Amino acid sequence: xxxxxxxxxxxxxxxxxxxxxxxxxxxxxxxxxxxxxxxxxxxxxxxxxxxxxxxxxxxxxxxxxxxxxxxxxxxxxxxxxxxxxxxxxxxxxxxxxxxxxxxxxxxxxxxxxxxxxxxxxxxxxxxxxxxxxxxxxxxxxxxxxxxxxxxxxxxxxxxxxxxxxxxxxxxxxxxxxxxxxxxxxxxxxxxxxxxxxxxxxxxxxxxxxxxxxxxxxxxxxxxxxxxxxxxxxxxxxxxxxxxxxxxxxxxxxxxxxxxxxxxxxxxxxxxxxxxxxxxxxxxxxxxxxxxxxxxxxxxxxxxxxxxxx
Amino acid sequence: xxxxxxxxxxxxxxxxxxxxxxxxxxxxxxxxxxxxxxxxxxxxxxxxxxxxxxxxxxxxxxxxxxxxxxxxxxxxxxxxxxxxxxxxxxxxxxxxxxxxxxxxxxxxxxxxxxxxxxxxxxxxxxxxxxxxxxxxxxxxxxxxxxxxxxxxxxxxxxxxxxxxxxxxxxxxxxxxxxxxxxxxxxxxxxxxxxxxxxxxxxxxxxxxxxxxxxxxxxxxxxxxxxxxxxxxxxxxxxxxxxxxxxxxxxxxxxxxxxxxxxxxxxxxxxxxxxxxxxxxxxxxxxxxxxxxxxxxxxxxxxxxxxxxxxxxxxxxxxxxxxxxxxxxxxxxxxxxxxxxxxxxxxxxxxxxxxxxxxxxxxxxxxxxxxxxxxxxxxxxxxxxxxxxxxxxxxxxxxxxxxxxxxxxxxxxxxxxxxxxxxxxxxxxxxxxxxxxxxxxxxxxxxxxxxxxxxxxxxxxxxxxxxxxxxxxxxxxxxxxxxxxxxxxxxxxxxxxx
Numbered sequence: 001x002x003x004x005x006x007x008x009x010x011x012x013x014x015x016x017x018x019x020x021x022x023x024x025x026x027x028x029x030x031x032x033x034x035x036x037x038x039x040x041x042x043x044x045x046x047x048x049x050x051x052x053x054x055x056x057x058x059x060x061x062x063x064x065x066x067x068x069x070x071x072x073x074x075x076x077x078x079x080x081x082x083x084x085x086x087x088x089x090x091x092x093x094x095x096x097x098x099x100x101x102x103x104x105x106x107x108x109x110x111x112x113x114x115x116x117x118x119x120x121x122x123x124x125x126x127x128x129x130x131x132x133x134x135x136x137x138x139x140x141x142x143x144x145x146x147x148x149x150x151x152x153x154x155x156x157x158x159x160x161x162x163x164x165x166x167x168x169x170x171x172x173x174x175x176x177x178x179x180x181x182x183x184x185x186x187x188x189x190x191x192x193x194x195x196x197x198x199x200x201x202x203x204x205x206x207x208x209x210x211x212x213x214x215x216x217x218x219x220x221x222x223x224x225x226x227x228x229x230x231x232x233x234x235x236x237x238x239x240x241x242x243x244x245x246x247x248x249x250x251x252x253x254x255x256x257x258x259x260x261x262x263x264x265x266x267x268x269x270x271x272x273x274x275x276x277x278x279x280x281x282x283x284x285x286x287x288x289x290x291x292x293x294x295x296x297x298x299x300x301x302x303x304x305x306x307x308x309x
Numbered sequence: 310x311x312x313x314x315x316x317x318x319x320x321x322x323x324x325x326x327x328x329x330x331x332x333x334x335x336x337x338x339x340x341x342x343x344x345x346x347x348x349x350x351x352x353x354x355x356x357x358x359x360x361x362x363x364x365x366x367x368x369x370x371x372x373x374x375x376x377x378x379x380x381x382x383x384x385x386x387x388x389x390x391x392x393x394x395x396x397x398x399x400x401x402x403x404x405x406x407x408x409x410x411x412x413x414x415x416x417x418x419x420x421x422x423x424x425x426x427x428x429x430x431x432x433x434x435x436x437x438x439x440x441x442x443x444x445x446x447x448x449x450x451x452x453x454x455x456x457x458x459x460x461x462x463x464x465x466x467x468x469x470x471x472x473x474x475x476x477x478x479x480x481x482x483x484x485x486x487x488x489x490x491x492x493x494x495x496x497x498x499x500x501x502x503x504x505x506x507x508x509x510x511x512x513x514x515x516x517x518x519x520x521x522x523x524x525x526x527x528x529x530x531x532x533x534x535x536x537x538x539x540x541x542x543x544x545x546x547x548x549x550x551x552x553x554x555x556x557x558x559x560x561x562x563x564x565x566x567x568x569x570x571x572x573x574x575x576x577x578x579x580x581x582x583x584x585x586x587x588x589x590x591x592x593x594x595x596x597x598x599x600x601x602x603x604x605x606x607x608x609x610x611x612x613x614x615x616x617x618x619x620x621x622x623x624x625x626x627x628x629x630x631x632x633x634x635x636x637x638x639x640x641x642x643x644x645x646x647x648x649x650x651x652x653x654x655x656x657x658x659x660x661x662x663x664x665x666x667x668x669x670x671x672x673x674x675x676x677x678x679x680x681x682x683x684x685x686x687x688x689x690x691x692x693x694x695x696x697x698x699x700x701x702x703x704x705x706x707x708x709x710x711x712x713x714x715x716x717x718x719x720x721x722x723x724x725x726x727x728x729x730x731x732x733x734x735x736x737x738x739x740x741x742x743x744x745x746x747x748x749x750x751x752x753x754x755x756x757x758x759x760x761x762x763x764x765x766x767x768x769x770x771x772x773x774x775x776x777x778x779x780x781x782x783x784x785x786x787x788x789x790x791x792x793x794x795x796x797x798x799x800x801x802x803x804x805x806x
Contacts, residue, residue: 158403162403162404163399163402163403163404164397164399164404166404167386167390167394167397167404168394168395170383170385170386171383171386171390171394174383174384174385174386175381175382175383175384177381178381178382178383178391178394179383179394179395180345180365181343181345181365181375181377181381182365182366182369182381182394182395182445183344183364183365183366183367183368183369183395184366184394184395185364298384298385
């Protein structure tokens with residue numbers, strides 16, 4: 001029994017970082033009032049460039065490259081939605097499509113349809129004191145992103161609730177005009193949040209190709225970006241809420257893998273496709289139960305326009 | 310383009326009022342002064358030296374503070390957070406909220422305001438929110454305080470209090486610029502009055518040397534005269550109460566939920582008879598809007614019962630309301646009354662587009678529609694009187710006239726109007742008021758929700774006061790008293806109940 005639980009926990013912690021980072025990134029952008037449906041595309045971009053970079057440089061550095069790529073494509077979103085005040089949902093979806101098609105094109109023309117060559121994965125750390133403690137032992141043996149994912153939500157929480165910058169970000173997502181009348185720059189705050197969100201989403205993607213897998217695959221991130229959005233909504237746009245929701249979704253993912261391997265007889269009863277769809281169905285269910293978007297920042301998705309004269 | 314060749318001298322230590330009609334450029338001028346808008350040409354001098362404000366930051370640095378007509382507060386933050394936003398006290402890089410609260414409490418106290426720095430802004434009354442705005446400016450060291458239409462949403466008591474606050478600031482040597490279109494009020498509090506018209510400053514007079522009617526004619530320009538221009542109607546309501554006819558609306562204990570999910574109506578009872586105008590007074594957000602929506606079938610009734618024009622109020626839909634003879638002039642005409650990209654005649658036909666003269670069988674009756682629209686445009690003095698022009702080409706006042714014309718043309722038995730003259734210029738206000746009186750004379754029952762107490766007092770035969778979704782006052786015309794209405798708007802209960 002412990003063994004099953006242990007392995008479930010272990011694979012939850014392995015799967016969680018990508019979701020946690022992407023959910024935090026999306027939350028950062030949305031708290032400042034910029035819709036972040038493009039997070040899937042940012043993850044894909046980050047995953048691709050991290051894998052490519054890892055072919056020529058140490059993997060930890062490649063992760064940074066992936067983050068930069070995520071921020072780079074987030075800058076396109078920022079340019080469209082902040083500078084040109086276009087529809088943020090459309091801009092985000094366009095980003096996703098570009099990343100989907102562009103990633104496939106680059107992958108197939110450079111490496112073929114089966115993904116990039118294998119890279120060196122981020123190394124896993126054994127926590128000597130913990131590895132033999134029941135259940136807590138599941139904490140040991142993960143790569144660095146897992147431990148980062150367990151701490152960053154608290155850092156974000158502190159940032160949003162206890163720093164001047166956090167106060168301004170919350171204000172700009174709820175009432176940008178109030179921020180502008182105090183002489184603060186609405187575009188600057190939103191740019192910062194969108195780029196920060198891109199870094200985080202890029203990190204989430206990079207984790208997929210450097211820690212979860214050992215290459216960039218055709219379908220990466222396979223909807224994880226949207227799941228991260230769901231985690232953000234389920235977590236009511238708060239860092240700790242999004243964290244908890246991301247862990248929950250990661251657990252659903254672990255459950256799917258766990259069920260398939262520990263109870264093979266299940267596959268005779270339910271089609272495998274159903275098991276594959278389990279995390280996504282879980283996401284839908286959770287969002288349906290949550291109902292309205294009552295906790296979204298008030299100015300979310302509204303381009304800021306200051307009359308010029 | 311809303312400003313051309315506007316100039317203004319602001320003298321330290323005085324209370325300057327800037328008056329003008331809606332759209333005369335008062336707010337634009339102040340936003341330029343505050344660095345929010347940038348002028349195409351022209352200069353500013355402060356203490357003799359030319360200054361340029363690139364953003365409000367520069368204006369704030371020069372000691373200018375502004376209280377906007379629509380409050381610039383973040384509703385989800387606390388009073389202290391709103392006040393210190395942008396210049397937050399920190400301790401080791403973290404926000405020092407305790408110090409922020411202490412500082413804000415100190416500033417508030419210094420200027421005689423009662424404010425709880427830890428209260429969330431969206432839990433405060435409008436009057437208190439305004440105090441937060443003023444404290445916000447003073448906390449930044451404002452020497453010149455600009456207030457844009459500060460009394461538009463206040464009760465008379467709150468307005469009095471604000472006047473004292475403004476005089477107090479001036480007594481301390483600060484300068485106050487008050488933007489308003491309420492002339493009586495302006496003359497009571499200002500030292501000097503600047504009049505704006507169509508983007509220009511047309512006059513500057515000492516408040517002690519002018520009158521309401523002189524200011525009014527300066528505001529509208531030469532060639533237009535009359536008592537109607539002061540915003541106070543020439544003819545008070547003349548219909549005696551006894552003339553009111555049969556009951557058109559009888560409602561008991563109405564309950565409904567607002568958009569925010571909180572109860573908006575918590576047991577409202579009211580009666581409306583044919584041939585009377587019933588005013589609904591109250592501070593913004595006390596259930597007036599929801600009441601109007603319930604009466605027009607736009608919001609679900611969740612409790613209570615009522616009879617509206619012979620049918621039950623429960624289960625009312627907009628189509629059903631229309632069929633029974635309810636007319637509706639909503640507050641936000643662009644969202645609810647018209648389609649701005651469609652032509653005037655198409656908008657006139659909206660809602661009645663299946664009936665003659667707008668349709669013949671399944672087809673649009675273009676000729677009939679054109680004729681009826683032309684008649685209405687003439688009768689309601691809509692300019693330009695062109696039925697084929699897109700509605701959005703008309704000024705706000707003329708758009709509103711089209712809406713009123715359409716609703717009254719259907720000969721409603723109950724007319725529900727919300728803020729019927731908000732944002733209109735004086736001429737249009739007078740015309741809309743006249744139309745409402747005509748509807749009453751014709752035997753319609755009129756329910757008029759207005760945040761403008763003057764309007765309520767001028768038109769109503771009876772007034773209900775709403776406070777937090779309950780009726781806190783009910784006054785027949787002879788008992789109408791501005792002070793008492795104001796008290797009830799703030800929640801005081803009284804013998805009239």
